[in-house]
Amino acid sequence: MKRSIILMSFLTLFSCSENDPLENENSEKLVALDVSNTINSIDPLLPYQSPYGNNMYMPNSNPYASPVEYVFINETDYGMTIYPMIGLAYYDGIYDNKNFGWNLSLSQTPYLFSNSQEYLKIATCKSLYFAxxxxxxxxxxxxxxTSGQTILPSKQFFDAPVLTTHEKGVLFEGGKFYGMEVGVGIPYDPNFPVTGMAGGWLKFRFLPDNVRDPRQVSQDWQPMPTNNISSNKDYWYNTKTREICPGNNPVLGQGNIFSTVPSERKFSYKGKDYELKAYTTATQVIVSLKQI
Known part of the structure; x- marks a missing residue:
């Protein structure tokens, strides 16, 4: 897998259009979903469990931060490499150069606050390898x-070189793992081609595949103000927990870099089927590679 090729295909997802039909859609038309078997931590109407925004972890007296366990599972004979993509987790309701007590400025947070964007600036971390x-x-x-103070047993952590020490501290207490580039280290063998996608981009599942506007399911979700930045489109926030989530808008020019990214990829090799998957529970963020 060549990372540069994957990156080029992914960058085509950035949008430029300012005309978003979502702004004119009727959000009152509710979609019926079966969530009878869903134990939910964020919105009982939406089948999305989230460890973010459970009000249990309160550094700097910020009420929405959460203790989250990050779990990486590899049950195969092949190594798994990921490049985490991270950003601010919560929308505090206003563009005011602050995020729940964390100051955002060109001096303290030059990357997260570049171009006075304030929200939704995503940083890519160095690779993490799971044997x-x-x-x-x-x-x-x-x-x-994002800090070596709390690390995995392998001594790895989310290290984004573009971030300052202050920015890593902000995300340590109020950041989110939005998605990743992931690859499986399968040796090349012309006699055994890989069928499917043994790598690429993954995001964590939020909306069902057939839902583009969460307001069709629950009014607890509202669109993030774009602040006149087209790449901010198709992000949503929960009005109770303030968590930000990327949507599913597949229309070119109306989504963001995660909008058309899947939450799972399946592939076959030497007669065996495998699954790469990114998902959450009420307490965990999980990335797994398993044989199915």
């Missing part, structure tokens, strides 16, 4: 493992 047949999880309480 065949391994299981690793973080030790809390933390919200995002």
């Amino acid at each position: 065949p047949h391994s299981y690793e999880s973080t030790v809390g309480p933390i919200q995002l493992p």
Whole structure:
């Protein structure tokens, strides 16, 4: 897998259009979903469990931060490499150069606050590698493992070179793991081609595949103000927990870099089927590679 090729295909998802039909859609038309078997931590009408915004972890007296366990599961004979993509987790309701007590400025947060964007600036971390047949999880309480103070057993953490020490501290207490580039280290063998996608981009599942506007399911979700930045489109926030989530808008020019990214990829190799998957529970963020 060549990372540059994957990156080029992914960058085509950035949008430029300012005309978004979502703004004119009737959000009152509710979509019926069966959530009878869903134990939910954020919105009982939406089948999305989330460890973010449970009000349990309150550094700097910020009420929405959460203790989150990050779990990486590899149950195969092949290594798994990921490049986490991270950003601010919560929308505090206003563009005011602050995020729940964390100051945002060109001097303290030059990357997260570049172009006075304030929200939704995503940073890509260095690679993390998980060996065949391994299981690793973080030790809390933390919200995002951007500091070596809290690390995985393999001594890895989310290290984004573009971020300052202050920015890593902000995300340690109020950041979110939005998605990743992931690859499986399968040796090249012309006699055994890989069928499917043994790598690419993954995001964490939020909306069902057939839902583009969460307001069709629950009024607890509203669109993030774009602040006249087109790449901010198709982000949503929960009015109770303030968590930000990327949507599913597949229309070119109306989504963001995660809008058309899947939450799972399946592939076959030497007669065996495998699944790469990114998902959450009420307390965990999980990335797994398993044989199915």
